Amino acid sequence: MTTPKLSLRAVRKSFGTNTVLDGIDLDVAPGEVITLIGASGSGKSTLLRCSNLLEPIDDGAILFDGDDIAEPGLDADPIRRRIGMVFQSFNLFPHMSVTKNVAIGPRKVLGVDKATANAIAVELLARFGLTDRADAYPDQLSGGQQQRVAIARSLAMGPEVMLLDEITSALDPELVGEVLDVVRGLKADGMTMLFATHEMAFAREISDRVCFLHRGRILEQGSPEQIFGDPQEQRTREFLQRVIDAGRL
Amino acid sequence: MDSQTRREAYEQRQRRRSIVIASASTAVVIATIAVLVPRAPRWDRVKKSFFDGDIFADSFPRLLEAFWLDIKIFAWSVPLIFALSLAIAVSRNTRSPALFPLRAAAVIYTDVFRGIPVILTIFLVGFGVPGLFESRAWSNPLIWGSAALILSYSAYVSEEIRAGIEGVHESQRAAARSLGMTSTQTMASVVLPQALRRIVPPMMNSLVSLQKDVALVSLIGPVEILRQAGLDKSKLANFTPYVAAAVIFLMVTIPCTRLADYLLNRERRRTGATSVS
Amino acid sequence: MRSNKLMAVAVITTLVLAACGSDDASTSDATADTEPPTTEAAAGDACSNTIEDGVLTIATGNPAFFPWVIDDAPESGQGFEAAVALAVGEQMGYSGDSVTWVRTDFDAAIQPGAKDFDFNLQQFSITDERKETVDFSAPYYTANQAIVALNGSSAEGAASIADLKDVKFGAQAGTTSFAFITDVIQPTQDVFAYDDNVGAKAALEANQIDAAVFDLPTALYVSGVEIDGSSVVGQFPAAAGGTTDEFGLLLEKDSPLTPCVNAALQALSESGELAAITNEWLSEFTGAPVISE
Numbered sequence: 077m078t079t080p081k082l083s084l085r086a087v088r089k090s091f092g093t094n095t096v097l098d099g100i101d102l103d104v105a106p107g108e109v110i111t112l113i114g115a116s117g118s119g120k121s122t123l124l125r126c127s128n129l130l131e132p133i134d135d136g137a138i139l140f141d142g143d144d145i146a147e148p149g150l151d152a153d154p155i156r157r158r159i160g161m162v163f164q165s166f167n168l169f170p171h172m173s174v175t176k177n178v179a180i181g182p183r184k185v186l187g188v189d190k191a192t193a194n195a196i197a198v199e200l201l202a203r204f205g206l207t208d209r210a211d212a213y214p215d216q217l218s219g220g221q222q223q224r225v226a227i228a229r230s231l232a233m234g235p236e237v238m239l240l241d242e243i244t245s246a247l248d249p250e251l252v253g254e255v256l257d258v259v260r261g262l263k264a265d266g267m268t269m270l271f272a273t274h275e276m277a278f279a280r281e282i283s284d285r286v287c288f289l290h291r292g293r294i295l296e297q298g299s300p301e302q303i304f305g306d307p308q309e310q311r312t313r314e315f316l317q318r319v320i321d322a323g324r325l
Numbered sequence: 326m327d328s329q330t331r332r333e334a335y336e337q338r339q340r341r342r343s344i345v346i347a348s349a350s351t352a353v354v355i356a357t358i359a360v361l362v363p364r365a366p367r368w369d370r371v372k373k374s375f376f377d378g379d380i381f382a383d384s385f386p387r388l389l390e391a392f393w394l395d396i397k398i399f400a401w402s403v404p405l406i407f408a409l410s411l412a413i414a415v416s417r418n419t420r421s422p423a424l425f426p427l428r429a430a431a432v433i434y435t436d437v438f439r440g441i442p443v444i445l446t447i448f449l450v451g452f453g454v455p456g457l458f459e460s461r462a463w464s465n466p467l468i469w470g471s472a473a474l475i476l477s478y479s480a481y482v483s484e485e486i487r488a489g490i491e492g493v494h495e496s497q498r499a500a501a502r503s504l505g506m507t508s509t510q511t512m513a514s515v516v517l518p519q520a521l522r523r524i525v526p527p528m529m530n531s532l533v534s535l536q537k538d539v540a541l542v543s544l545i546g547p548v549e550i551l552r553q554a555g556l557d558k559s560k561l562a563n564f565t566p567y568v569a570a571a572v573i574f575l576m577v578t579i580p581c582t583r584l585a586d587y588l589l590n591r592e593r594r595r596t597g598a599t600s601v602s
Numbered sequence: 603m604r605s606n607k608l609m610a611v612a613v614i615t616t617l618v619l620a621a622c623g624s625d626d627a628s629t630s631d632a633t634a635d636t637e638p639p640t641t642e643a644a645a646g647d648a649c650s651n652t653i654e655d656g657v658l659t660i661a662t663g664n665p666a667f668f669p670w671v672i673d674d675a676p677e678s679g680q681g682f683e684a685a686v687a688l689a690v691g692e693q694m695g696y697s698g699d700s701v702t703w704v705r706t707d708f709d710a711a712i713q714p715g716a717k718d719f720d721f722n723l724q725q726f727s728i729t730d731e732r733k734e735t736v737d738f739s740a741p742y743y744t745a746n747q748a749i750v751a752l753n754g755s756s757a758e759g760a761a762s763i764a765d766l767k768d769v770k771f772g773a774q775a776g777t778t779s780f781a782f783i784t785d786v787i788q789p790t791q792d793v794f795a796y797d798d799n800v801g802a803k804a805a806l807e808a809n810q811i812d813a814a815v816f817d818l819p820t821a822l823y824v825s826g827v828e829i830d831g832s833s834v835v836g837q838f839p840a841a842a843g844g845t846t847d848e849f850g851l852l853l854e855k856d857s858p859l860t861p862c863v864n865a866a867l868q869a870l871s872e873s874g875e876l877a878a879i880t881n882e883w884l885s886e887f888t889g890a891p892v893i894s895e
Contacts, residue, residue, distance in 0.1 A: 562732050
């Protein structure tokens, strides 16, 4: 029984009077890909943002390789180096070129020298087919290209876990595919991933486990076949039905 | 294709028409001024008092030399203003509770120095502080006059920088922190570069304003261009030296405002803001 | 047609009456002037050519300083210039309620143009440049330039202009004191200029200048009363090559009152009244060391 890479124990989080996470228990094994599905406001984003300590949790514990990283007052910076996050709106640094966006993490945070950092960037950009955009600026790239750069930026830090927060929701449909290809690649390399998405078909294809979130709790979780094929909970069924009706499954 | 050409032809006609109308109306205005103003009853006296060619020529070199002092004061004040403003803006932006005294000090500082007119600050700092020193070198009004300008202007510029910092979207910070950057690294590498690009136009305004306020140092002794113009005015009993000083100021401030406009437009173009006609 | 003729008659009648009226006014205003025998009869009329009928408007600075005016209240006649002004006014036939005071800026008064006073006095030095734009009366006072310095400064003990070359000077901008420094002393260090004497005094006390130059009465007051530990280091007679300040009453260019004012001053001077006023208000006029060339 291997220690879970990431473990959330009874995590609670409120914004003012609004309880967004209402007791989350989740174990992520090394190399596992877990997809979070659920309606907007169900807490998917917040769960991810708490996992890399962007948001402090109110109660509960978050264990990373067995250590509680949610302890109040703990220095979060070293932890965040090991957990990568990719955002829905890419959030690339607009004043830096693509290469610099990818290289700046290793340079500033890991203290790698400029040449090595650039080499890392070049290699990642090549892997994602972005070599010809290496000197461009984010505002010159398409959405799909920007998101691939964002993933490369995160990967450059050599994270042990990746948190992907609806990374295709802001993309035009024809650009979604190139980003999902990258994620497939990450899975093939054995990356542990926590993945919030509306792309149900992709979730079905790539996940080891699917969690359905409803009002801040994991209402149901299981293999993709279980959740998509034979959902147990009423609300899960309703949610999936709405998705099917919208032609997204 | 046809409609394109038709629009082009139309716009060309419109352009020609507006050029003709603009030229004609400008010519009429200039002619009217040129004809009517000299007919004003006391134009001769005004001309002698304000636009005397001989006095202009006589004053000009002296004023130019005095202006050199203004330029020097401006040149060493600007970097110090920038440094102090940055320090204050960043101080105000800290979030850790341990740094509360720093934040409070920054708030008090900006409130006080934005609230007091620059002239007052120049007198209080320029005459008041040097009295504490024995050595002449340290009581020099250039030091304390500049200090007064720096203190006053930093209060304004720091607010501009702060507005710029707050204008950088929170998601940029989120992305930087997610990479593991410390808050200092985030501020230095991600937030500030974006903030400073945004605030170039208002900062240019502050700089143009400073170019003129430098003349206030004359109140505590140094003879810079405004004072020199006043000396000439008293000696020659004529206001033309002031007109000459104004010309010299414009020689510097107009290019600066044009530069500010250019930078503003370039920024607008870069961020893709489109205009609706 | 008829209305036109009527109008013409009305206009002519009005003009004639107005002409008569003004003659009446001038003759009735010719009160008993105590004119000295030397002035012409026409001077009596000239003295009535004030900007406001029957009232003499005198101007001075804002504020007006000691010892020229005491407590900034020239109406009281206290202070050298206040006393001189009222004495001149009395000679011209104005006293008591027919004298009003206004305040003007030093520089504004020297500029060309119409004035809102009949004459102005605030230690205006008579200079040729100024005479091009305004009228000056004959001098009512002659003052030397004098230097005030803190005790122990480098200006102390100076016996000649050469001794003052390395001194750091300051003075009120645009005054003959300032010109004296730049044109006569010609020090090696830049001269500092201030809006008023208050600035020069503040600079002395802040150790930003070694010495300040004022006219002698002001210098005596500054060193004696205002700044502790300072003294009048020296005064410069006209022979030292500088302009000796002669103060004159300032009037609008080609003012009709100028001959009248001069007549009044001459009378005061001949009768000894001017000297008495000078003695009374500038009695601190004791000797400060004379600095020669």
